[in-house]
Amino acid sequence: MGTELRRSTCNRDCPDACGLIAEVEDGRLLSLKGDPEHPVTRGFLCTRTSRFPELLGGEDRLRQPLMRVDGKLQACTMTQALDYAAERLAAIRAESGPAAIFHYRSGGSLGLLKSVADRFFEQFGPCTSKSGDICSGAGEAAQEADFGVSDSNDFFDLDRSKHIVIWGKNLFVSNIHLIPQIRKARAEGRKVWLIDPVHHKGASLADRFLQPCPGGDLDLALGVMRVLLDRDALDPKAAEFCANLDACIELIRSKSVAEYALAADLEVEALVDLAEAFRDGPTAILVGWGMQRRLAGGSIVRALDALSALSGNLFRPGGGSSFYFGRRTAFDVSAVSSAAAARHIREPLFGPDVLAAQDPPIRAIWVTAGNPVCMLPDSKQVAEALERTEFVVVVDPFLTDTGRRADLVLPVPSLLEDDDLLGAYGHHWIGESRPILSPPPGVLHEVELFQGLASRLGLSAAMSGSVDEYKRRLLGKVEGHGLSLEKLREGPQRNPLATEQLFDEARVRSADGKVQLISERPETPAGAGDAGDLWFLSLSSIRSQASQWSRDPGALLEVTVHPDSAPGMATGDEVAVENAMGSIPARLILDSQQRRDVALYPKGGHFDRGQSANALIQARCTDIGLGAAFLDCRVRIRRL
Ligand SMILES: Nc1nc2c(c(=O)[nH]1)N[C@H]1C(S)=C(S)[C@@H](COP(=O)(O)OP(=O)(O)OC[C@H]3O[C@@H](n4cnc5c(=O)[nH]c(N)nc54)[C@H](O)[C@@H]3O)O[C@H]1N2
Ligand SMILES: Nc1nc2c(c(=O)[nH]1)N[C@H]1C(S)=C(S)[C@@H](COP(=O)(O)OP(=O)(O)OC[C@H]3O[C@@H](n4cnc5c(=O)[nH]c(N)nc54)[C@H](O)[C@@H]3O)O[C@H]1N2
Numbered sequence: 310m311g312t313e314l315r316r317s318t319c320n321r322d323c324p325d326a327c328g329l330i331a332e333v334e335d336g337r338l339l340s341l342k343g344d345p346e347h348p349v350t351r352g353f354l355c356t357r358t359s360r361f362p363e364l365l366g367g368e369d370r371l372r373q374p375l376m377r378v379d380g381k382l383q384a385c386t387m388t389q390a391l392d393y394a395a396e397r398l399a400a401i402r403a404e405s406g407p408a409a410i411f412h413y414r415s416g417g418s419l420g421l422l423k424s425v426a427d428r429f430f431e432q433f434g435p436c437t438s439k440s441g442d443i444c445s446g447a448g449e450a451a452q453e454a455d456f457g458v459s460d461s462n463d464f465f466d467l468d469r470s471k472h473i474v475i476w477g478k479n480l481f482v483s484n485i486h487l488i489p490q491i492r493k494a495r496a497e498g499r500k501v502w503l504i505d506p507v508h509h510k511g512a513s514l515a516d517r518f519l520q521p522c523p524g525g526d527l528d529l530a531l532g533v534m535r536v537l538l539d540r541d542a543l544d545p546k547a548a549e550f551c552a553n554l555d556a557c558i559e560l561i562r563s564k565s566v567a568e569y570a571l572a573a574d575l576e577v578e579a580l581v582d583l584a585e586a587f588r589d590g591p592t593a594i595l596v597g598w599g600m601q602r603r604l605a606g607g608s609i610v611r612a613l614d615a616l617s618a619l620s621g622n623l624f625r626p627g628g629g630s631s632f633y634f635g636r637r638t639a640f641d642v643s644a645v646s647s648a649a650a651a652r653h654i655r656e657p658l659f660g661p662d663v664l665a666a667q668d669p670p671i672r673a674i675w676v677t678a679g680n681p682v683c684m685l686p687d688s689k690q691v692a693e694a695l696e697r698t699e700f701v702v703v704v705d706p707f708l709t710d711t712g713r714r715a716d717l718v719l720p721v722p723s724l725l726e727d728d729d730l731l732g733a734y735g736h737h738w739i740g741e742s743r744p745i746l747s748p749p750p751g752v753l754h755e756v757e758l759f760q761g762l763a764s765r766l767g768l769s770a771a772m773s774g775s776v777d778e779y780k781r782r783l784l785g786k787v788e789g790h791g792l793s794l795e796k797l798r799e800g801p802q803r804n805p806l807a808t809e810q811l812f813d814e815a816r817v818r819s820a821d822g823k824v825q826l827i828s829e830r831p832e833t834p835a836g837a838g839d840a841g842d843l844w845f846l847s848l849s850s851i852r853s854q855a856s857q858w859s860r861d862p863g864a865l866l867e868v869t870v871h872p873d874s875a876p877g878m879a880t881g882d883e884v885a886v887e888n889a890m891g892s893i894p895a896r897l898i899l900d901s902q903q904r905r906d907v908a909l910y911p912k913g914g915h916f917d918r919g920q921s922a923n924a925l926i927q928a929r930c931t932d933i934g935l936g937a938a939f940l941d942c943r944v945r946i947r948r949l
């Protein structure tokens with residue numbers, strides 16, 4: 310056999326959904342590159358996917374199912390594993406009802422077919438499932454409240470922006486395919502702003518970098534609107550396309566510009582200059598995902614939406630307030646999954662909700678594409694909830710902190726062995742993933758895995774269909790627009806249902822077509838995790854995709870603070886990062902470009918190695934959307 314080129318799409322939880330091109334010879338991978346013809350991928354990939362092939366040979370890669378026997382996880386066959394799973398699920402359903410079974414699915418892969426798991430647990434029950442979304446729950450709820458939809462203008466609409474405001478995003482880490490667009494804007498003399506309490510490489514992309522206090526964005530946005538209001542520079546037609554304008558103006562008037570600047574810890578001048586940028590539009594706001602993971606996260610995004618609308622930028626080409634691209638909008642997801650559930654466990658409150666569940670209590674937890682022990686707040690309580698549950702199944706290509714607490718671990722194909730359809734939350738292209746490599750012998754595609762389970766439980770008819778048939782069902786919605794599976798196999802296609810401009814002139818998708826403006830401040834309670842002088846910001850790292858590290862991160866993860874915040878300590882010192890929730894060891898990095906009130910740490914550590922940020926983070930929800938308030942956490946640093 311000669312060398313063969315294979316095309317796929319990256320399935321990671323990443324806005325970019327890159328087109329992949331691999332060179333394969335005799336089943337061996339020779340090279341992995343970004344698709345040069347994909348308009349957003351432009352031929353390059355991030356480090357974590359470029360290095361992914363190394364992980365396939367690692368010791369955590371699962372090649373066969375593991376079953377707990379005499380307290381230890383031991384290898385078994387897929388037939389044994391599925392027999393056991395079917396027997397235990399059937400017994401628990403018969404004794405306690407389907408609500409005693411909790412199916413938790415997260416975003417380890419964004420492949421649309423991963424939702425066959427939801428379909429199975431709906432057909433088998435309906436069982437208990439999760440509500441809310443720890444990733445983007447608050448921001449999506451905010452945009453749905455304001456606009457009736459959470460979606461964006463075309464990716465290349467930024468070519469028409471005079472100012473681009475990157476509001477809380479680290480493009481070099483988590484959205485690298487936006488960088489060429491930003492560089493182009495600057496090369497053409499258009500202005501780029503970065504608003505982020507953290508100093509990072511993204512500042513090098515910006516003409517102006519504002520470094521407000523963490524969570525200061527609500528005051529910053531209201532303050533900018535106050536400047537516009539005082540200068541009589543709000544859009545004169547705002548009353549026509551906005552609901553509750555008077556109440557919003559009353560909110561804007563509740564503080565002076567100087568008070569807003571103080572609350573955001575910025576100079577008045579910064580607010581005035583930013584207001585000028587909104588006046589001198591078209592100005593696009595690129596709303597970061599990170600900053601809505603706060604108690605007031607939904608209100609913060611709502612204030613940004615109001616700023617876009619009231620400054621007259623929401624409906625202009627080159628304007629808009631972009632938080633999310635509707636990655637599922639091209640697909641008929643109802644054809645493969647279902648939302649029915651017996652009851653819900655709130656995702657940010659996984660630990661407490663599972664432990665408190667009654668009538669019936671949770672007796673089984675099935676985890677698909679998630680590592681909740683590392684990635685959900687209050688890791689210890691999540692671990693305890695799993696340990697106390699009678700029957701835990703984890704479906705994952707790798708053995709994780711969550712898998713190590715399971716009674717059964719089922720391997721599935723990894724990123725390079727995947728076969729699925731993908732949309733993106735950072736642009737409007739869709740793609741197909743196809744196996745570049747074969748999965749280990751005996752490892753089943755998730756569709757086949759659930760069909761194996763279904764056939765043992767009398768549900769074969771409800772789960773029937775080949776992987777390609779499932780894909781065709783998903784594409785049913787766009788078929789009439791000339792998009793077929795065959796067409797997708799030629800390369801990535803733009804979602805034909807996505808318009809260039811999200812909104813027609815001066816009308817959003819709310820019930821009355823008007824922008825629903827924010828009109829009050831949220832109440833933000835303080836909690837036990839708040840005792841400490843530094844804001845603990847657990848953020849995406851270039852070296853990992855959430856809990857999936859590109860290579861072993863070593864014994865200690867790094868915590869970065871301003872030198873004044875760690876008096877008497879030096880870079881390289883071993884320190885404890887601690888609060889009322891607990892203490893984790895870390896290697897200290899001093900960086901004088903950071904604010905004095907922050908401590909930066911990677912978001913996805915290893916819990917069993919004492920490296921999980923979430924061991925220090927309380928389980929609390931955002932104001933709307935049942936997001937997790939990961940970033941509202943305080944810590945102290947102490948030398949060990
Ligand atoms: N390398 C890598 N890439 C990833 C991921 C990863 O783990 N690693 N994760 C993926 C996932 S799951 C997601 S959801 C996406 C998004 O991943 P996120 O990590 O959510 O990415 P950002 O939205 O860039 O959020 C982080 C940025 O928000 C800033 N920020 C924090 N608090 C505030 C604040 O109060 N105000 C403002 N203005 N800014 C603030 C941080 O300093 C940082 O620059 O990326 C994906 N891409
Ligand atoms: N402290 C703190 N915590 C955070 C965040 C933060 O900013 N700070 N960010 C949050 C965000 S934005 C997110 S999205 C979550 C992410 O949380 P998770 O989605 O739980 O994290 P991941 O590590 O991306 O993926 C989970 C698992 O999915 C597996 N997986 C990969 N591909 C497949 C597949 O095809 N099938 C199956 N079954 N499994 C697969 C991976 O191997 C991995 O073990 O974390 C959240 N947690």
Ligand code: SF4
Nearest residue numbers: 319323326327355358
């Ligand atoms: S993780 Fe994101 S940037 Fe990296 S290859 Fe996948 S889609 Fe592209």
Ligand SMILES: [Mo]
Nearest residue numbers: 322443444445
């Ligand atoms: Mo996320």
